[in-house]
Amino acid sequence: MSRTSLKQQMFNYTSLFRQLFMDYYRHQKKLFWLVQLLMVVSTATGLFWILSIILGISHYQNPANTEGFKYLLFSWVFNMPLWQWLMLASFAGVISAWSLFLSVQLGVKSVLAYQKHLSHQCLNIVSQDKYRHWSIEFEQAPRQVLLRLLRQGVQLTGLVSRRITRAFVSLVTFILAFIVLLYLDTGLLLLLLPLSVFYIIALYFINRYAARISTEMADILPVSSSRFNQLVSSVLNKSLDISSPKFQQKFDDSQYMRQAELKYLRRLSEIHVNWLNTLFLVMGIAIIIIYIVYIQASDNIDWQHLLFFLISLRYAAGSLQQISATTVAFSRFLPEIQLVYRLLNVVDWLMDVDKLSIRHHSIVYIPSSFLDDFEVQQLNNTLTMQHDAKLHKLAEIREQGINLFFDKLAKSSKQTIIIDNNLQRLKRLVKTHNSHVKTSIKNFIIFSNQKKKIQQLTINEFLQYTQPTTGVDIDCDIDAFE
Numbered sequence: 183m184s185r186t187s188l189k190q191q192m193f194n195y196t197s198l199f200r201q202l203f204m205d206y207y208r209h210q211k212k213l214f215w216l217v218q219l220l221m222v223v224s225t226a227t228g229l230f231w232i233l234s235i236i237l238g239i240s241h242y243q244n245p246a247n248t249e250g251f252k253y254l255l256f257s258w259v260f261n262m263p264l265w266q267w268l269m270l271a272s273f274a275g276v277i278s279a280w281s282l283f284l285s286v287q288l289g290v291k292s293v294l295a296y297q298k299h300l301s302h303q304c305l306n307i308v309s310q311d312k313y314r315h316w317s318i319e320f321e322q323a324p325r326q327v328l329l330r331l332l333r334q335g336v337q338l339t340g341l342v343s344r345r346i347t348r349a350f351v352s353l354v355t356f357i358l359a360f361i362v363l364l365y366l367d368t369g370l371l372l373l374l375l376p377l378s379v380f381y382i383i384a385l386y387f388i389n390r391y392a393a394r395i396s397t398e399m400a401d402i403l404p405v406s407s408s409r410f411n412q413l414v415s416s417v418l419n420k421s422l423d424i425s426s427p428k429f430q431q432k433f434d435d436s437q438y439m440r441q442a443e444l445k446y447l448r449r450l451s452e453i454h455v456n457w458l459n460t461l462f463l464v465m466g467i468a469i470i471i472i473y474i475v476y477i478q479a480s481d482n483i484d485w486q487h488l489l490f491f492l493i494s495l496r497y498a499a500g501s502l503q504q505i506s507a508t509t510v511a512f513s514r515f516l517p518e519i520q521l522v523y524r525l526l527n528v529v530d531w532l533m534d535v536d537k538l539s540i541r542h543h544s545i546v547y548i549p550s551s552f553l554d555d556f557e558v559q560q561l562n563n564t565l566t567m568q569h570d571a572k573l574h575k576l577a578e579i580r581e582q583g584i585n586l587f588f589d590k591l592a593k594s595s596k597q598t599i600i601i602d603n604n605l606q607r608l609k610r611l612v613k614t615h616n617s618h619v620k621t622s623i624k625n626f627i628i629f630s631n632q633k634k635k636i637q638q639l640t641i642n643e644f645l646q647y648t649q650p651t652t653g654v655d656i657d658c659d660i661d662a663f664e
Contacts, residue, residue: 209296213291220281220288224281228274229497233493234267236489297336307525317631323631324631325556331525338515355497359501360498362494370470373470377466380462385506389513392448393516395444395448397517413429413432451514455510462499463496470495536633537563537566537633540566540625542597542623543598543624545599545608545619545627546565546599548560551603552603553575553602561573563631564630564632565636568597570597571598574599575602576600584614585615588618591622627639
C-alpha cells in the first residue's frame with residue numbers, strides 16, 4: 183500500500199470515528215456523562231478495594247512498618263481493627279460492582295435511544311423530495327440498502343457507540359496509570375518501550391485485518407445470499423439432487439462456507455486483541471522481574487514498591503485493552519457504519535441528479551423485490567421523459583387486456599412506459615406480442631438507480647439478457663454479535 187493511500191485510509195477512518203462519536207454525544211450528552219461518572223466511581227472504589235486488601239494484609243503481618251507509600255495513604259485504615267477495615271474495603275468492592283452494573287444498564291438505554299434516533303434520521307432523509315438523490319450513493323438497490331441500513335447498520339453503529347462510551351474512562355485511567363508508572367520508576371517503564379512499539383504495530387495490523395474481513399463479507403454477501411437461496415429453492419423443488427456433483431458445485435459457488443469462515447475470522451479479531459494484551463502484560467512483567475533480580479542485582483529489593491508498579495501496570499494494560507477492543511470493534515463493523523453515515527451525510531450536499539433522457543415508448547425492467555410507488559419515484563428521479571409520459575405497470579395492463587392496450591398505444595401520441603420487476607414476465611410479453619412490440623416499442627431498458635449502470639438494449643438483446651446474480655431479493659444477514 184502506498185503512503186498516500188495509507189494516509190487517506192487513516193483520514194477516512196478517523197473522520198468517520200470522530201463523526202460517530204460527536205453525533206452520539208450530541209444526542210446522548212446527559213447519559214454519556216452519567217455513564218462516565220458511574221465508571222469513575224467503579225474504577226476508584228475498585229482500586230480502593232484491591233489496595234486496601236493488599237496493604238491491609240501487609241500491615242497485619244508487619245504492623246511495625248509504619249513508613250512508606252502505603253502508610254501515607256492508608257494510615258487511617260491501619261489504625262482500625264481488622265474487621266472494620268475489611269468491612270470498609272468489602273463495601274467499596276460492592277460499590278464498584280454495583281456502579282459498573284448500573285453503568286452498563288444506562289449505557290444500553292442510551293444506545294437504544296441513539297439507535298432509534300438514527301433510524302428516524304435515515305427514514306426522514308429518504309422521505310423528503312429534496313434528498314431524492316440519496317439512492318445514487320449506493321450500488322445496491324435503494325429499498326434493499328435502506329433495509330440493510332435500518333436492520334443492521336444502525337444496530338452495529340449503536341454497538342460501537344457503546345464501546346466508545348466505555349472506552350472514554352479507560353483512556354483517562356490509562357493516562358493516569360501511565361503517570362503513576364512514570365512517578366514510581368521511569369527506568370522500569372522505559373524497559374517496556376520496545377514491547378509498546380510492538381503492541382502498536384500489532385494493533386494496527388489487527389485493525390486492518392478486521393476491516394478487510396468485514397469489507398469482504400459485505401462485498402460477497404449479496405451474491406452469496408442470492409446463490410444460496412436459489413440452491414435451497416432447487417433442493418426444495420426437487421430439481422437438484424444433493425448427491426450429484428452439480429449440487430456440490432453450486433454449493434461451493436454460493437460461497438456459503440466462505441461467509442461462515444469470514445464471520446468467525448471477524449469475531450476472532452477481538453480475541454487477537456486479548457491475546458496481544460495478555461502477551462504484552464506477561465512479557466512486560468517477566469522483563470521487569472528479570473531486570474530487578476538479575477541485572478539490577480540489589481540485595482535490598484523494595485518489593486512493596488514493585489507491587490505498586492505492577493498494580494499500576496495491570497490497570498494501564500487493562501485500560502489499554504478496552505481502548506484497543508473499541509478500535510477493533512469499529513474496524514469490524516466499518517462497512518455497515520460507513521453506509522449509515524453515507525446516507526446521513528446526504529443532507530450536507532444538494533445536487534441536481536444527472537438523468538438519462540428517453541423520448542420513445544419503452545419497456546423498463548426494474549430489478550427489485552417490490553414494484554411500489556417508491557420504485558416509480560426512483561424511475562422518475564433517474565429518467566427524463568416527455569412531460570405527458572405515462573407509466574403503466576404490466577399487472578395493470580394485463581387487467582385491462584394486453585391486446586386492447588397495444589391497440590390504444592398504436593393510436594396514442596403520448597409517451598408510454600411499461601414497467602415490471604419480473605424479467606421473465608416481460609420477456610413473455612415481448613415474445614407473445616412480438617408484432618405489436620416491434621411496431622410500438624423503441625427502447626428496452628434495464629433500470630438502475632445509477633445512470634451509468636442503466637442499459638438500453640435492442641429487442642433481441644433484451645430477449646437474450648440474463649439477469650446477473652446481484653442478490654436483489656436477499657434478506658439482511660444480520661451478524662451483530664460481539
